[in-house]
Amino acid sequence: MGNDPRIMLLIDQLGPEGYGILLMLDDTAQQHPESCRLELIPALAREYNTTAAKIETVIRQYGFFDIAGDGRFSLRSDMPWRRKKRSKPKLPAGGAVSVLAEYTGPPFIYLTLNDKSEYPVYPEQVREWAALYPAVNVEQELRNMKGWCTANPSKRKTGSGILRFITSWLAKEQNKGGSRGPANKVVSGSSAAPTYDLEAYEHMSFAALPGSGKETL
Numbered sequence: 001m002g003n004d005p006r007i008m009l010l011i012d013q014l015g016p017e018g019y020g021i022l023l024m025l026d027d028t029a030q031q032h033p034e035s036c037r038l039e040l041i042p043a044l045a046r047e048y049n050t051t052a053a054k055i056e057t058v059i060r061q062y063g064f065f066d067i068a069g070d071g072r073f074s075l076r077s078d079m080p081w082r083r084k085k086r087s088k089p090k091l092p093a094g095g096a097v098s099v100l101a102e103y104t105g106p107p108f109i110y111l112t113l114n115d116k117s118e119y120p121v122y123p124e125q126v127r128e129w130a131a132l133y134p135a136v137n138v139e140q141e142l143r144n145m146k147g148w149c150t151a152n153p154s155k156r157k158t159g160s161g162i163l164r165f166i167t168s169w170l171a172k173e174q175n176k177g178g179s180r181g182p183a184n185k186v187v188s189g190s191s192a193a194p195t196y197d198l199e200a201y202e203h204m205s206f207a208a209l210p211g212s213g214k215e216t217l
């Protein structure tokens with residue numbers, strides 16, 4: 001995924017937020033394909049907490065999507081991460097965590113989902129995010145997420161929404177200038193007790209709030 005020149009160009013031009021928008025569009029295309037219409041971009045922008053201009057740029061400019069004459073858009077089938085996603089076993093509804101096929105070794109941390117099952121985050125994923133969000137201490141932010149999930153059981157995410165939650169959180173930290181504390185390092189596979197600020201993370205988004213002067217592309 002990181003070697004795809006389209007993704008490299010997207011991140012270079014729109015930063016981590018652009019990559020996050022791509023992931024959310026991918027999720028929408030798989031979960032709610034009826035929403036993938038150009039006229040619904042303003043509604044998607046409100047849902048993603050970003051701007052319509054940025055979403056339209058991701059859809060039109062990088063070769064990720066096919067656009068039909070009636071305004072429907074769909075992610076092209078040659079996207080490498082979509083093949084991986086289809087090969088993953090699903091998280092079970094009732095408890096034990098399934099092993100994600102493309103990752104090996106012990107997870108770095110587990111995040112509790114809304115059905116009380118545990119989503120494993122592997123060291124390989126941590127390293128990928130550390131490259132995408134260089135200003136962020138990804139290990140510590142994952143610990144913060146674990147603490148947030150523990151303290152907010154009614155707001156825990158679903159198995160299909162947890163990656164959006166993680167990338168949204170990390171993109172917000174990147175846009176704020178990064179986490180305080182030591183820089184990203186190679187993860188060891190163990191985690192420390194979480195520290196977190198609930199007030200700071202109650203409302204996470206990719207983009208700046210309206211009126212901040214950062215809404216436009």
